[in-house]
Amino acid sequence: MKKRKLTYREAIRECLFEQLNKDKKVILLGEDIGLYGGAHRVTEGLLEQFGSKRIYDTPISELGFVGMAVGAAMTGLRPIVDIQFSDFLTLPMDQIVNQAAKVHYMYGGQLSVPLVIRTPSGAGTGAASQHSQSLEAWFAHVPGLKVVQPSNAYDAKGLLHEAVEDENPVIFFEHKLLYNQASHVPNTYYKIPFGQANVLQEGDDVTVVATGVMVSRVLEAAKELSSYISVEVIDPRTLVPLDMATIIKSVEKTGKLIVVHEAVERYGIGAEIVSQVVERAFDALTCAPLRLAGEAVPIPNNKELERFAIPQVGAIVEAIKSIHTI
Amino acid sequence: MKKRKLTYREAIRECLFEQLNKDKKVILLGEDIGLYGGAHRVTEGLLEQFGSKRIYDTPISELGFVGMAVGAAMTGLRPIVDIQFSDFLTLPMDQIVNQAAKVHYMYGGQLSVPLVIRTPSGAGTGAASQHSQSLEAWFAHVPGLKVVQPSNAYDAKGLLHEAVEDENPVIFFEHKLLYNQASHVPNTYYKIPFGQANVLQEGDDVTVVATGVMVSRVLEAAKELSSYISVEVIDPRTLVPLDMATIIKSVEKTGKLIVVHEAVERYGIGAEIVSQVVERAFDALTCAPLRLAGEAVPIPNNKELERFAIPQVGAIVEAIKSIHTI
Amino acid sequence: MDINLALNMYEMMVKIRAFEEEVMRSSEAKLFHGTTHLYIGQEAVATGVCAHLSDEDYITSTHRSHGHAIAKGLDVDKVMAEIFGKRGGSCKGKGGSMHIADSKRGHLGSNGVVAANIPIAVGAALTLKLEEKSNVVVCFFGDGAINEGAFHEAMNLAAIWSLPIIFVCENNGYGMSTKISDVTNLEQLKEVAKSYNMTSYAVDGNDLEAVYVLSDQVISEVREGSGPVFIESRTYRYAGHSRSDQQVYRSKDEVIAWKDRDPIALFEEKLQGLGVSQIDLLKIRSKVKENVDQALVFAMNSEEPSLEELKTDLYAERVD
């Protein structure tokens, strides 16, 4: 039996289709998501299928329509918002952080905000500093939000179903470089629970935790080294909630940890993972954990500089080798 | 000779006065900073002294006037912006992160943004979830910004002078609970360089790194324990640049590290400090470092819950005791 | 105007006034933690507008929240207890003065971020429209909010999608210390609605009857699908902006002139014209005074939340 493959883009679209079909409360809001099919072609065809009462092409008013989505969610709808580039989350930040994240708590549990914000992050397209950032650490720092970062098509569909059915605001970080990556995706409805890391490859020598587009790069690096280093590769899938148990179990086995992410290393999510491992499995560590992540610079347009700003397979190989020989 | 004391508020005001006096390019922009003297009375008297060409009472348009300040800075002025509560940094986030932080880099070094954003963070006033956050980790994660967090009046004046004379965007986090705290402040002009941590108390047993209002709480805790635990207390003063050398030197002596901050622990600044110490001084550590920081909840209004959300002296004492006995 | 309705609205105004005066006293006596923004002087606006709303209609409100909450039907006990940060408060003491909500009364929350409640209100109106309800949303905000981008984006969204919402701008002349005329070139704030081709009105916000009559017409039209409407309601706050305000930015004379047009006093005159006696008014005032006294007692006696409650209500569970 041949397994059906879908691209990451198609997997997300299929999930949106299934949700729109299943629950009348689900609506989509965003710029150019109708006829145009979204800046990254994810929502193609949905307007035609579900009509303009479910799919809203918005003005360029991120603060306004995210705020609307918060209000709609508080009153019973389940909006899914599309922000064309995650860099533009800077604009609706107040509605995400001071409103969506806090409504349930600050009003004493009376109201809730079942809202998903889908947005692509990451570099690699030459769009430079204002269209290439990875800002997930900000949202992971904010109580009341959940933060999801699918690294492949299968996860994207299952995690997005979970996100849409969650009663809380979820920031769902897609990655531009993944949209065309295909993998097996069941054509049935399924959910992947939040807070369950994915052990993509088991190994005994080094634990590598990676997120987003870095997951496939780490797998590639691990493959390259497979003849003499046995790498365990873990994708947390969700940053909030974060499945530390799986990571710690792995480090207790390997004694060595590397965290790889695309976002800037300084004050990035790797620091939290390293800190928790150190706090909870200090004695298991046989050497200092390592972080490999984005350089502390805006993403430049030049292709080589852009590549150089972000961990590539070669650097990951080197990092694994270096920690393995300690 | 008696040393002159000023409150943190007065020290900041004195610095603003000195800068306005010294450099015609310096202007102040913010809501109610003129006649009203600012929401926290920091700018009292400055409009009367410098007039409305230097001190601008703005409309409630944080994105607009921060953006203006960016443009003014790019063309030769040195604006100092007042944001009434740091929670409202959510609104001008785009101008801070996508513009101010990136202008110098993305335009290849031609233009610069000598801009200071002064804003009070922190809880303790019963103003609840939308007026009590500590969001410094976000800005510390963004290349191109500098991030300052003065913990006393002396530092506030010296660091603010440095900030205003810096050629780059600086986010200057004041703390509401410190405004009335007085300490010695010279009445002459002086600067404190960025990236120089302050060792407030030397000690041999435990290194405690603390920021903002936590510095005085840690000192109090250290005093309480002074008969049998010798605590070294370090205030980094600036998160970007971050003086890791001083922290690492201390940990090499004590072997034990606690980081205390008010902001939410999860994905907070403590994680970066712990990670860097682990990466650079793993062998010096005699036990796992500890973080003591804000709970992952919005700040509630109720006074006891609010206190409970944030490290207090008692909890700091316990943390030091517990790491000391490992 | 129906006399019972008039008396009910009178009661509402004096209830808000008495409540706020009690909050002011309690604040000065430091009986609770945190700042407050009092609605004294503006009572006719919330009263005249909310008189037309049911529990199935929504409002969103601002930092100056107590009047809106009470006018929308919230129990004064629960509002006072919330200001006191007590478990018996409408938000279990987590919200405090600036964050009052009551989902059972259609109150979607007051908000500490100027203008942030405006897009939220528009979103609620989208829900109503999608569900083909004849309910409406009323969004209260101050003159200062019209300079926030959130206001403009939300106005436009409501307008282009013709949503059932009434924007009520309470123009009390100032945002904190800042004269609205210093921060806008508009002659009348209601003109801002033109950019959205939205119907707009200005009304004397100290004249309860005028507010009531205009809201009656506007809210019925919006219920019938007219699309959004903007109302500028001109009024004044008597107290300082918040607890710490020294009021250097306005003259005593200005305050006195407005107090001469006190919304409650003006309406008392009207009621007397309708034959209501001083005694009847006094009865209402003492009843209300009792309510507020009770609210204070309720708030003071209400339990403190337990420390475990710090971590509850962070994430919602789905219930289908």
Add this chain to the structure above:
Amino acid sequence: MDINLALNMYEMMVKIRAFEEEVMRSSEAKLFHGTTHLYIGQEAVATGVCAHLSDEDYITSTHRSHGHAIAKGLDVDKVMAEIFGKRGGSCKGKGGSMHIADSKRGHLGSNGVVAANIPIAVGAALTLKLEEKSNVVVCFFGDGAINEGAFHEAMNLAAIWSLPIIFVCENNGYGMSTKISDVTNLEQLKEVAKSYNMTSYAVDGNDLEAVYVLSDQVISEVREGSGPVFIESRTYRYAGHSRSDQQVYRSKDEVIAWKDRDPIALFEEKLQGLGVSQIDLLKIRSKVKENVDQALVFAMNSEEPSLEELKTDLYAERVD
């Protein structure tokens, strides 16, 4: 209109057109990394406005940046090299197509965030006003930007402080795929200025002379202290929004109808009326073609930045 001036402006328009056509070819041939937003069809706007500006006047620009940059006097070599991400680019290859600036030419930068350049432009105008200069700022943005809060906040700030700035809204009918008429209720975009009591005009953005004449008047007035002015310039982009656009949202007929009113062709007719020969025009076009060919060669030959440059230009040093 002076004939030399007219010929200069003609040259500018055809230069922008030829440049953009070269960028389109290079993009299709994948000669550079990243997307682009072409200005073809809108050339008369930047040309007619910038004709009145000196290097001491400022502009800020958008994602659709090349035309503004060239009209403001940037060297085509440097603009092309920047699009190619090369060290010889105006921003050393760090900015790319959406981030072009030249401090020596008063170009404060094009911007990838819709409307973000508007408050920045207003800030530059504050500097000019404080320094009592007679220079002005021109802020270019699209129709889509008027729905961003940043636009409204910035308009208001410029208006209340009467700053020397001209807001040039290039209404090309669409923000990406979104018809402006679907996302605003304004009949004419210029009416949005009324909310700020700001003078505003609409002009045929395909008629270079009309743009030139209106800008002449407006910019002189602003130099003399009139305060800000808003110009809606109606025009059309021929190419897709960006490289990946399939243009499903508009009809071929619509595109053809606009091409019938091509700004360059219209101006050629005017020039011929003024006695300029086909040969003269051809000469200009070939000169320009050469410039652009050279720019391409320059860009292709320009060095790649060294990897060390990844970390330079992050923080500025103070120089007094």
